[in-house]
Amino acid sequence: MATSSLSSDDRLPAYVRLRDTLTARIAAGEWTPDAPIPSEMRLAKEYGLSVGTVRKGVDGLVDEGLLERRQGSGTYVRAPSFDATLFRFFQLREADGSQRAIPSSQLIVRAVATAPEEAAEALGTTKVIKTLRLRSLSDVPVLYEEIYIPADRFEGFVELPASSFGPLLYPLYFERFGVLVKHAVDDLSFDQASATVAQQLRLKAGDPMAVIRRTAFDLKDKPVEWRIAHGSAAQFRYRSEIS
């Protein structure tokens, strides 16, 4: 192959431009997580760079968690896998033992809807699909979620058979709708349980709740999901490391 050219502003360093170009190619779905992307040698030849420069560019995407190196094998697109991380805010231990419980999900409602104000603001549209979901640990409800996704990027979501839903949504977004969630922002606060939330989580209205508002973004930093999750404050536990 003759040398392709790197996109974007040529005043930027080559490794930055390579990073942007590769991100775009990943976003376009050119490679799946199953097969490796071209080797460092190939990329170097394709773009007319040295392997060192290619390596530095790829390093950036590996640090971002977009790519994954396997020595001797190749470099692979990393499948999205952090949907479950809302549970990182809550104790996963059972009341009795120290064993970790397995999270499960139960869909309550899926429907085309008009986005509430916060969701509309985050997503930039009012035409959305609304999903209500209850997440449990060993059949004990822990987390109640309202999830909003833009209707135009998720056509057919409401009609999907329930069997296609696993415990994680983001892999589904990727496989069925080509939407890859690259990062998300969680906003945490405390509040009291509303009647609806209390009923779903088998608590009393007014009980202290941890509230997590999440906006998720795709590779182009466009918002693709907004959700609000409620969990009992008593079970809330979070660890944050700083340096």
Added chain:
Amino acid sequence: MATSSLSSDDRLPAYVRLRDTLTARIAAGEWTPDAPIPSEMRLAKEYGLSVGTVRKGVDGLVDEGLLERRQGSGTYVRAPSFDATLFRFFQLREADGSQRAIPSSQLIVRAVATAPEEAAEALGTTKVIKTLRLRSLSDVPVLYEEIYIPADRFEGFVELPASSFGPLLYPLYFERFGVLVKHAVDDLSFDQASATVAQQLRLKAGDPMAVIRRTAFDLKDKPVEWRIAHGSAAQFRYRSEIS
């Protein structure tokens, strides 16, 4: 200078060993934040490495936040500065406007004490110095802290004049006691206000509180401080980014 040798296991890559060696030299207080560490060229010669390898080693410490590069000038030890980050858990806005308030600190008690169970477990000793501190935004108390530090590493802490205390403790630890806090772990949970806490923060006993337990570690990963902080859950707000 003749080539010095890198410490630690020589089966490890050179850049890792350089990282460890530099960390040890920083821990020993060989360089202050005011003056640059030796240039990449010098380090390369000193340890018999190429500049590329030195660069990769230094990169690691820059990523960890231990060093700071300044193009054209040099590479510097970064002064500790994240003490104030407990405030990242709380709204810094005033009730009325959007302006950010300036945090202030007020010491209530400093005394040699026996560590409570949790602190003793975290620090590995019961001989500690206990500090009670109230932190405010624009004279409104926001955070009540109990702080425990090992007595043997902080001799003379109790006798320090109040004027030597700024809003941040970690720079003081470093300047007066040679203790550099490299990272810390915050554990967040939720509870109700005790009588003591309520009084200090001008709340009612039983009011919902956010509780932050922090263990701070030095460069050798030894615990050097344990604290527990209480703040009103109503003001609690935290943002977490994931990717």
Added chain:
DNA sequence: CCTCTAAATTCATATATATGACTAGTTGAC
């Protein structure tokens, strides 16, 4: 068909070198 071996491929580490960008200090003209 299976197993072991050898070779090819790919990422990981390391060296040597060159040029550009930025900073800080020095020199020199005015």
Added chain:
DNA sequence: GTCAACTAGTCATATATATGAATTTAGAGG
């Protein structure tokens, strides 16, 4: 004395190359 130009030092980017480690593939031999 002031300010501009120059210069040496330092990090930033980039190339070219070599060797090692881990994995995969191909093939020989049973």
